[in-house]
Amino acid sequence: MMEQYKGADFGELSPHVFAIADVAYREMINEGKNNSILVSGESGAGKTETTKMLMRYLAHLGGRSGVEGRTVEQQVLESNPVLEAFGNAKTVRNNNSSRFGKFVEIQFDKTGRISGAAIRTYLLERSRVCQINTPERNYHCFYFLCAAPPEDTQRYKLADARSFHYLNQSSCIEVEGINDAEEYLATRRAMDIVGINEEEQEAIFRVVAAVLHIGNINFAKGKEVDSSVIQDDNSRFHLNTASELLECDCNNLEKALITREIVTPEEIITRTLDPESALASRDALAKTIYSRLFDWIVEKINVSIGQDPNSKQLIGVLDIYGFESFKINSFEQLCINYTNEKLQQHFNQHVFKMEQEEYTREEINWSYIEFVDNQDVLDLIEKKGGLIALLDEAWYVLPRSTHETFAQKLYTTFKNNKRFVKPKLSRTDFTVVHYAGDVTYQADHFLDKNKDYVVAEHQDLLNASSCPFVASLFPSLPEESSKSSKFSSIGSRFKLQLQSLMETLSSTEPHYIRCVKPNNLLKPAIFENTNVIQQLRCGGVLEAIRISCAGYPTRKTFYEFVNRFGVLGPELLEGSNDDKIACQKILEKMKLENYQIGKTKVFLRAGQMADLDARRAEVLGKAARIIQRLMRTYIARKQFVLVRRSATHLQSFVRGTLVRNLYECMRREAAAVKIQKNVRRHKARESYLLLQAATVTLQTGLRAMSARKEFRFRKETKAAVHIQARWRCHRDYSHYKNMQRAVLTYQCAWRQRLARRELRNLKMAARETGALKEAKDKLEKRVEELTWRLGLEKRLRTDLEEAKTQEIAKLQETLHDLQLQVEEAKTMATKEREAARKAIEEAPPVIKETPVLVEDTEKVNSLTAEVDQLKALLQTERQARETAKKEHAEAERRNEELMKKFEGAEKKIEQLQDTAQSWKRKQLTWSRRTRCFVNRLLQFLLLRKH
Numbered sequence: 003m004m005e006q007y008k009g010a011d012f013g014e015l016s017p018h019v020f021a022i023a024d025v026a027y028r029e030m031i032n033e034g035k036n037n038s039i040l041v042s043g044e045s046g047a048g049k050t051e052t053t054k055m056l057m058r059y060l061a062h063l064g065g066r067s068g069v070e071g072r073t074v075e076q077q078v079l080e081s082n083p084v085l086e087a088f089g090n091a092k093t094v095r096n097n098n099s100s101r102f103g104k105f106v107e108i109q110f111d112k113t114g115r116i117s118g119a120a121i122r123t124y125l126l127e128r129s130r131v132c133q134i135n136t137p138e139r140n141y142h143c144f145y146f147l148c149a150a151p152p153e154d155t156q157r158y159k160l161a162d163a164r165s166f167h168y169l170n171q172s173s174c175i176e177v178e179g180i181n182d183a184e185e186y187l188a189t190r191r192a193m194d195i196v197g198i199n200e201e202e203q204e205a206i207f208r209v210v211a212a213v214l215h216i217g218n219i220n221f222a223k224g225k226e227v228d229s230s231v232i233q234d235d236n237s238r239f240h241l242n243t244a245s246e247l248l249e250c251d252c253n254n255l256e257k258a259l260i261t262r263e264i265v266t267p268e269e270i271i272t273r274t275l276d277p278e279s280a281l282a283s284r285d286a287l288a289k290t291i292y293s294r295l296f297d298w299i300v301e302k303i304n305v306s307i308g309q310d311p312n313s314k315q316l317i318g319v320l321d322i323y324g325f326e327s328f329k330i331n332s333f334e335q336l337c338i339n340y341t342n343e344k345l346q347q348h349f350n351q352h353v354f355k356m357e358q359e360e361y362t363r364e365e366i367n368w369s370y371i372e373f374v375d376n377q378d379v380l381d382l383i384e385k386k387g388g389l390i391a392l393l394d395e396a397w398y399v400l401p402r403s404t405h406e407t408f409a410q411k412l413y414t415t416f417k418n419n420k421r422f423v424k425p426k427l428s429r430t431d432f433t434v435v436h437y438a439g440d441v442t443y444q445a446d447h448f449l450d451k452n453k454d455y456v457v458a459e460h461q462d463l464l465n466a467s468s469c470p471f472v473a474s475l476f477p478s479l480p481e482e483s484s485k486s487s488k489f490s491s492i493g494s495r496f497k498l499q500l501q502s503l504m505e506t507l508s509s510t511e512p513h514y515i516r517c518v519k520p521n522n523l524l525k526p527a528i529f530e531n532t533n534v535i536q537q538l539r540c541g542g543v544l545e546a547i548r549i550s551c552a553g554y555p556t557r558k559t560f561y562e563f564v565n566r567f568g569v570l571g572p573e574l575l576e577g578s579n580d581d582k583i584a585c586q587k588i589l590e591k592m593k594l595e596n597y598q599i600g601k602t603k604v605f606l607r608a609g610q611m612a613d614l615d616a617r618r619a620e621v622l623g624k625a626a627r628i629i630q631r632l633m634r635t636y637i638a639r640k641q642f643v644l645v646r647r648s649a650t651h652l653q654s655f656v657r658g659t660l661v662r663n664l665y666e667c668m669r670r671e672a673a674a675v676k677i678q679k680n681v682r683r684h685k686a687r688e689s690y691l692l693l694q695a696a697t698v699t700l701q702t703g704l705r706a707m708s709a710r711k712e713f714r715f716r717k718e719t720k721a722a723v724h725i726q727a728r729w730r731c732h733r734d735y736s737h738y739k740n741m742q743r744a745v746l747t748y749q750c751a752w753r754q755r756l757a758r759r760e761l762r763n764l765k766m767a768a769r770e771t772g773a774l775k776e777a778k779d780k781l782e783k784r785v786e787e788l789t790w791r792l793g794l795e796k797r798l799r800t801d802l803e804e805a806k807t808q809e810i811a812k813l814q815e816t817l818h819d820l821q822l823q824v825e826e827a828k829t830m831a832t833k834e835r836e837a838a839r840k841a842i843e844e845a846p847p848v849i850k851e852t853p854v855l856v857e858d859t860e861k862v863n864s865l866t867a868e869v870d871q872l873k874a875l876l877q878t879e880r881q882a883r884e885t886a887k888k889e890h891a892e893a894e895r896r897n898e899e900l901m902k903k904f905e906g907a908e909k910k911i912e913q914l915q916d917t918a919q920s921w922k923r924k925q926l927t928w929s930r931r932t933r934c935f936v937n938r939l940l941q942f943l944l945l946r947k948h
C-alpha cells in the first residue's frame with residue numbers, strides 16, 4: 003500500500019492515511035512548508051493506530067541509514083510501544099486507550115530524509131494509577147511487570163497482579179489479545195532500540211514495582227486523635243519493599259505518609275494525618291512518582307532520538323485523546339474534551355472561518371456556508387472567568403472552597419450560558435454542551451485533581467534517595483521556583499500547553515484525519531449507523547464536505563500562479579506586465595470553468611489545480627526531455643571522448659602489462675623447462691646409474707654363476723679325464739697283464755713242449771752220440787748264458803719297475819694298483835724263473851739218458867732254433883716291455899700334463915674365485931648404493947608430498 007500511494011496524486015486513489023501523509027510530505031518537499039496532520043476522533047476510533055501508520059509511512063519515505071544500526075525512524079517507531087506500555091490502559095471504550103496526548107514532530111533535512119524527532123506529551127491521566135473501575139485496567143506496564151519472567155518478579159518482590167490494590171480494584175486483570183508476559187519482553191526490546199539502557203530499564207521497572215507496593219500500604223487509626231499508623235505486617239512489608247526499591251529510608255517514607263509539616267513564620271509544626279488523609283498522601287505519592295517516571299521516559303526518548311537543529315522542515319503528527327463521555331466524568335474528561343474542542347476550533351478556523359473570510363476579502367462570488375462554531379464552548383472553559391479560571395480561583399484564592407461551593411459558583415456564573423447546563427436534582431454536577439455532545443461532569447474531585455504540586459515531604463524523601471535514577475526524578479528545586487510551582491494548577495498549565503500546541507499547528511499547513519468509530523462493541527465489520535453519522539456531524543465533517551464541494555480549496559496569488567503556470571502559455575505573457583490578465587488568459591487557454599478571480603488571488607475548484615499541475619508537468623516534462631536529450635548528448639560525447647582517451651591509456655597500459663606478464667611468463671616457462679630438463683636428466687641419470695649398477699651386479703652374478711658352472715664342468719671334465727685315464731690305464735694294464743700272463747703261459751707251455759721235445763731229442767742224441775756231449779755243454783753254457791741274461795734282464799726290469807713303482811707311488815696313490823700288478827708280474831716272473839730254473843735243473847738227467855748223437859745234433863739244432871725263437875720271443879718281450887715302458891712314460895707324461903692342466907685349472911679356479919669375490923664385493927657395494935638411493939628417493943617423495 004505504501005508503494006501504491008507513494009507519489010500518487012491526491013484523490014487519484016481511494017482515501018487512505020498514506021495519501022494524507024504523502025500530500026504532507028510532498029508539500030513539505032516542494033513548497034518548503036511545515037505540515038501537520040491532526041488525527042482526531044472518539045476514544046477507540048483508531049487515532050493511535052492511524053498515527054503509527056502515518057509515522058511508518060513517513061519513515062518509509064524519509065528513511066535513512068542511521069548510526070550504530072539504530073535509525074532515527076526506527077527509534078521514532080519503536081517509541082510507540084514504550085509510550086503505550088506506560089501511557090496506555092484498557093478503558094470501557096478501548097482496550098489500548100492512550101491516556102495522554104502526543105504530538106510527534108518529525109524533522110527532515112534538505113534531502114527529505116528524517117534527521118530528528120521530538121515527542122511532546124500532554125496531560126497523562128494520573129488518577130488512573132490509584133483508581134480504576136471494572137472493566138478498566140491500570141496502565142499496561144503494571145500488568146506486564148507482574149507477568150515478567152520469575153527472576154524479574156522475584157527481584158522486585160512482586161506477586162500476582164490480583165494481590166495489588168492498585169490493580170485489583172477492577173476485576174479485569176487480563177485483556178483479550180494482550181499477552182502481558184510477551185509484551186513485557188517486547189517493551190524491553192523497544193526500550194533497547196529507543197536508547198534506554200539496561201541499567202535505566204532496571205531502574206524504571208523498580209520504580210513501577212515500588213508504586214505497586216506503595217499502593218498496598220494501609221493505615222489504621224493511631225493512638226492520638228487524627229493520627230494513623232501502618233495497619234499490619236503486610237503493609238509494613240510493602241512499606242519496607244517500596245523503600246528498598248526506591249532506595250530511600252523506610253522510616254522517612256512512613257513519616258512522609260502519615261505526617262505533614264506546616265511551615266509558619268514562627269516555627270515548623272508537624273501534624274499527623276488520619277488514616278484517610280494518609281491514604282490520600284500515599285496515592286498522591288504514587289501518582290507523582292508515576293507521572294514523573296512517564297515524563298522522564300518521554301524526555302529520555304527525545305534525547306535519545308535527538309533533534310536536528312538545522313532542520314527547517316517538519317511534519318507534526320498529533321494523536322490526542324478522543325472525545326470522552328462516561329457515566330462519571332471528572333476533571334480528566336474535562337481536560338480531554340477541552341482539547342478536542344480546541345482541535346475542532348482549529349479545524350473550523352482553517353476549514354470554514356478562514357476560508358470564507360478570505361472569499362469575502364477577495365470579493366469573489368460566494369454564498370456563506372453555516373457551520374457549528376464551538377468558540378463559545380472554548381470561552382466557557384478557557385476564557386477569563388471560565389471554568390479553569392474558577393477552578394484555580396477556588397483553590398488558590400478561596401482556600402476553604404469545597405467541590406460544592408465550586409459547583410455553586412459555576413451555576414451562578416454560567417447560568418445564562420447556553421453551553422452550560424445545571425442538571426436537575428444535582429448539587430455538584432454540571433453539563434457542558436460540547437461540539438460532540440453533552441457531557442455531565444461530577445465536580446467532586448475537581449479541586450484536588452487541579453492541584454499540581456508535590457508534597458514537600460515526598461519531594462525531600464525521594465530527592466534523598468540513594469538511587470540516582472529516583473533522585474533524578476525529584477530534583478531539588480530552587481527556593482523561588484519551588485514556591486511558585488507549588489501553586490500552579492494543572493488546568494491552567496494544560497491550557498498553556500494547548501495554546502502552545504495551537505500556535506505550533508497554526509504555523510504549519512494542517513491536514514486532518516477524522517477517525518470514525520464504527521461500533522462500541524470493539525468488534526470489526528459492525529457499523530452502528532446512528533453512531534457513525536453522529537460522529538461525522540459532531541466533527542463537522544459534513545460541513546467540511548459541503549464547503550469542499552462548493553468552495554475553492556486551492557488559491558494562489560496572481561504572481562504565484564503566473565510564476566507556476568506561465569510555462570503553459572509563455573506567448574501569453576509577452577507584452578503584458580499585468581499578472582491578473584495573464585492569469586485569466588492562461589486559465590482561458592486551459593479551458594477551465596467555475597474558477598474565480600479575486601482581488602489578489604485566483605480561486606480554483608477542487609481538482610483544477612491538479613489538472614493544471616498535470617499539464618504543467620507535461621510541458622515541463624517535454625522541456626525537460628529536450629534539455630535532458632541535449633545534456634545527455636553533451637555528457638555522452640564528453641564522456642565518450644574521455645572514455646576513449648582513458649581506454650587508449652588503459653589499453654596501452656594493459657597491453658604493456660600484458661606483454662610484461664607474457665614475457666615474465668615466457669621467462670618463467672623457459673626457466674621451468676630448464677629446471678624440468680635438469681631435474682629429468684638428473685632423475686634419468688639416477689635411474690640409469692641405478693639400472694647400470696643393477697645390471698652390472700646382475701651380470702657379475704650371472705658371470706660368476708656361469709664361471710662357477712664352467713669351473714664345475716671343467717673340474718668334472720678333468721676328473722672324468724682323470725678317471726678315464728686311470729680306467730684306460732687300468733684296462734690296458736690289465737690287458738697287458740693278461741697278455742703277458744697268456745704269453746708266459748703260452749711260452750711256458752711252448753717251452754715245456756719244446757723242452758720235452760728237446761729232452762726227447764737229447765735223450766735220443768745222448769743215446770746216439772757222446773759227441774754230442776760237447777754240443778750239449780755248449781748248449782748248456784748257452785742256456786746258462788741265456789738264463790743269466792734272463793736273470794740280468796729280470797733284475798734290470800725289477801729295478802726299473804721298482805723305480806717306476808716308487809716314482810708312481812710318489813706321484814699318486816692310485817697307481818698303487820699298477821705297482822701291485824707290476825709286483826705281481828715280478829713275482830710271476832720270479833716264479834717263471836724258478837720254474838725255468840727247475841726245468842733246467844731237471845734237464846741234465848734227461849740229457850744223460852740220451853746216447854744217440856745224431857739225434858742230439860738235431861736236437862741241438864732244434865734247440866738252437868728254439869733258442870733263436872726264444873731270443874726272438876725275448877726280443878718281442880723286450881719290445882713289448884719297451885712299448886709298455888713307452889706307454890708308461892706316455893701315461894706319466896699325460897699324467898704330468900694332466901697335473902699341469904689341473905694346476906692351471908686350479909689357478910684359473912682361484913682366479914675365478916678371486917673374480918667372483920671381487921664381483922661379490924662390487925655387488926655388495928652396488929646394493930648398498932641402491933639402498934642409499936632408494937632411501938633418498940623415498941625421502942625426496944615424502945618431502946614432495948609434505
Ligand SMILES: Nc1ncnc2c1ncn2[C@@H]1O[C@H](COP(=O)(O)OP(=O)(O)OP(=O)(O)O)[C@@H](O)[C@H]1O
Pocket residue numbers: 043044045046047048049050051052096097098099100101322323324517
Ligand atoms: N485501521 C484500523 N484497522 C483495524 N483496527 C483498528 C484500526 N484502527 C484502530 N483499530 C482498532 O481499534 C482499537 C483502538 O484504536 P486506537 O487505540 O488507535 O484508538 P484511539 O482513537 O487512539 O483511542 P484513544 O483515544 O482511547 O487512545 C485498536 O486497538 C484496534 O484494535
